[in-house]
Amino acid sequence: MSPNGLTSPPSSPSRLILYNFTSQWFLIPQGTGIIAVILHQLDYQFSGLHTLSYIFWLLTIILLVVILLLYLARCVLFSRHVAHALSHDTSESACLASISISYTAVIQMIALALVPSWGKGWGVAAYTLWWTNVAMTVVVVVGVPFVYIRLYPGGVPHLSPGSQLPMIAALTAAAGAGVVCQFGEISPQLQVPAILVSYLLIGMGLPLAFALDVLFWARLLDRSLPDRQHTFQDMILCGPWGQGSFALQALGGAVMKGSFAGYDSGMFITARAAEPVGYVSMFAGLLCWGMGTFWWCFAILSIAHGATDGWRLKGIPYGLVAWSVVFPWGVYTNAAVQLGKILDSEAFKVWSTALTVILVIVWLWNMLFTIKGIVNGSLLGLDRGWKRHM
Structure with a gap:
């Protein structure tokens, strides 16, 4: 036990790996899953692309x-360290x-891949899983910002693009x-x-x-810039707008496909309301994609600037x-795929x-x-490599 009451880093390599196993590892299945969805829905298909999509889905x-099991093991073995x-x-x-x-x-791919092949039962399964995810999402989108305000240092200089991940989770659930x-x-x-909960x-x-x-x-105008390694996080700023764009387009399409007409209740959820709601939703999706384009370009420039010194490449x-x-x-790409479908646009x-x-x-x-x-152990906290920790 260290003087501040926290668990000291263990000497065993396996326990040290768990000790240093941060939640950033969840970024890997997050990025892998969206590729599965895109490859399945891409307009220009070729033989084997759906199979490749299923491989990415399985890998996700x-x-x-x-990663979840390893992180839970970390929480159990080093609970004080994780809490800190x-x-x-x-x-x-x-x-x-x-x-x-x-x-x-994962839920999206169930609806896209299994329902056409194995029947409507998988659609109900995806729907049920989606509601469990909504509960998780609400906890995240409310709880994490609350933690930011109550526990972390105050002030704009401490704000990072990563703080938008809870918002992206809410928008992703809506897209799902x-x-x-x-x-x-x-x-x-x-x-x-x-649909209503998603809006x-x-x-x-x-x-x-x-x-x-x-x-x-x-923060950027105040020249309080992130360090070079965290320049990659600037791309997160594109996330809410790309995912928001896709969510609005997808929900608008669902409304116009007959959900409101089939439900037909009250003054709002009616067949007459379906078209205006659907079109406005899709148009809002187009506007969001425009904002996403700005942040996508901004992130590309930031990463390029961080990777160069003048005209010389220095890497990150x-x-x-x-x-x-x-x-x-x-998600920016997925929104563009969807815009290509609803606009029938070759450019998109x-x-x-x-x-x-x-x-x-x-x-x-x-x-x-x-x-x-x-x-080599560098991402696992084994700074001296595997052999020197044995």
Whole structure:
């Protein structure tokens, strides 16, 4: 036990790995899951692309389960250390939202992949799982910001893009409902409650994301810039707007597909309201994608600036934070895929395909460096390598 009452780092390599196993590892299944969804829905399909999508889906499930078990083991064995990390490290608490985000991707793929092949029962299963995820999401989107305010140091200079992950979780759950309602073949009586709750989740997530955007912009104007390694986190700023765009488009499509007409209750949930609600929702999705485009471009420039010194390439030290690029890029791409469908636009179809190709390359780059970091121990807290800790 250390003087401050915390558990001292253990000497055993296996226990030291668990001791240093942060919630940032959940960024990996989070980024993997969105690629599965994109590959399944991409307009320009080729033989084997759906199979590749299923591989990414299976990998997401495996990664999520394994990482969750390891993190739970860390919580059990080093509970004081974890509690201290959650109350002092913003990324530790924020990345817990990635559990819900990854879970949503798994649910989406159930509706997209299993319902057409194995029947409507899987749509009901996806719908049921979605409600369990909503409960998790509400806890995250309310609880984590509360922790920020009560426990972390005050002031804009301490605000990071990672603080938006809980908002992204809410928007991702809303997007998941749009997919389940459109592809899950469930009744309007089941769809409408999910659609209404999803719009509420968007109301919880998107305004908060905008407020945090403004505060982070104030931090940048004050020249309080993140360190080079955390430059990757700037891509997270694109996440709420990309996912918000897709959620609004998907929910608008579900409304116009017959959910409101089939439910037909009250003054609002009617066949007459379906078209205006659906069109406004889709138009709002287009506007959100525009805001996402700004932050996507801004993040690209920030990363390029952080990786260069003048005109010379100097690189950015690799860490798990680099996975922050994958999911926001993915939801921005997924929204572009959806815009290509609802607008029947070749421009969006081509652009989303180009984004997907680059995204897969970024995923492979991250995975290679992650495997390298596991092998040499640098990402596991074994700074002296595996052999010297034996």
